[in-house]
Amino acid sequence: QNIVIGNGSDDIIALLAHGFLNLGDEAIMPLPSFLMYEISVKTAKGIPVMVPLTDFSTNLNGLIEKISSKTKLIFITNPFNPTGSTITREEFDKFAKKVPDDVMIVVDEAYIEFVRNNSVYNSLKDPLYDPRIVTLRTFSKAYGLAGFRVGYGIMDGQIAQILNRIRQPFNVNSLAQAAAVAALDDEVFLNKSIRTTHEGLDFLFAELGAMGIYCLPTQSNFLMLDLKTDATHVFEQMLKSGVIVRSMKSYGFDTFLRVNTGTKEENIAFIQALKKVLKK
Known part of the structure; x- marks a missing residue:
């Protein structure tokens, strides 16, 4: 009830945008960042709010400063693409405390398996402790299954319920699902x-x-x-x-x-x- 499977994690990004943004609602994201954040927000008739990087890293204070009454989503990539920078657990916790309770924090961890520094924030080390946090993961990077297009999100059950209502019923094909299951077993x-x-x-x-x-x-x-x-x-x-x-x-x-x-x-x-x- 807390997992949503997608045709790549970008499928789930689009579901989040269409499920939680109304006309004129805002979603905050770093600039530059994964292009699908901006595209998904715009196709959902929302407004992407861009925050430039600081020293090639996500400007967490800048994200906070851009929060308004229209803010519904904040996108964070950790590790960050394309610079490879990261956010520590301490930095994330300080950031999250400043985010209003009604704003969702989407943490894209496509590259998390490659992290060597134990201080880097990893949302699944303590999953579901905060209902605002949506974790995105993919089989495209460390698992080598980019062509199969399998991503997943781990989130509060109420959020997952909404996404499962609006997603296409056959968004991940059976071969891709079989490949993902096999990959999980192939440590x-x-x-x-x-x-x-x-x-x-x-x-x-x-x-x-x-x-x-x-x-x-x-x-x-x-x-x-x-x-x-x-x-x-x-x-x-x-x-x-x-x-x-x-x-x-x-x-x-x-x-x-x-x-x-x-x-x-x-x-x-x-x-x-x-x-x-x-x-x-």
Whole structure:
């Protein structure tokens, strides 16, 4: 009664927006953030209220300052995409105490399995202690099932009841459900996935540091690196070498690339391609 399954966690984001926003209601979110927050709010005829990051991290005080009588939802991503920054349990608790009782706090934890710092807030370490908190999780990242489109939300029973009333009856197909159940039982793969990610991050930080390239601290499966030059040009040149990374220009970070960790061979190929491009 406290779990809602979705066609990816973005399905649940849309359900929350359509289930709890009326015309002109507001939903507060960081800027930049996962695009589906804004899209879902707008399609529900709500108003997205954006709060710029502070030092590449979620500005919790800024979110509080934007709360009004029209606020119904606040979206938080932890760890944050695309910077990899996090919110500690202490920081979250202080924030939550300032949020009115009638405002829902949606905590998107798509990357939580990769966190190594024990001080980072993890809502499911103490689930359902606060009826305002909705936890979003996905099988797309650590479990490697992005193509199956399975996400889930854990929330107060009354919220779940509303979402189950308005969701499509067959929003997650039977093959995806079977894959998700199998993934939950396959702890060996999950642990290998997390271990490989951590080893990859350690390798990339070491190699990039030796190249004199600054990387943002991260608790996710990706990192952002500052090239001190046009990142889009570097992205385009690396693409010609068959290496796909992401320019952060569309997020307002013109000199940053974001790269996900891969296998050992893929990580080496990335470093080699980057060195080649930067020498030109």
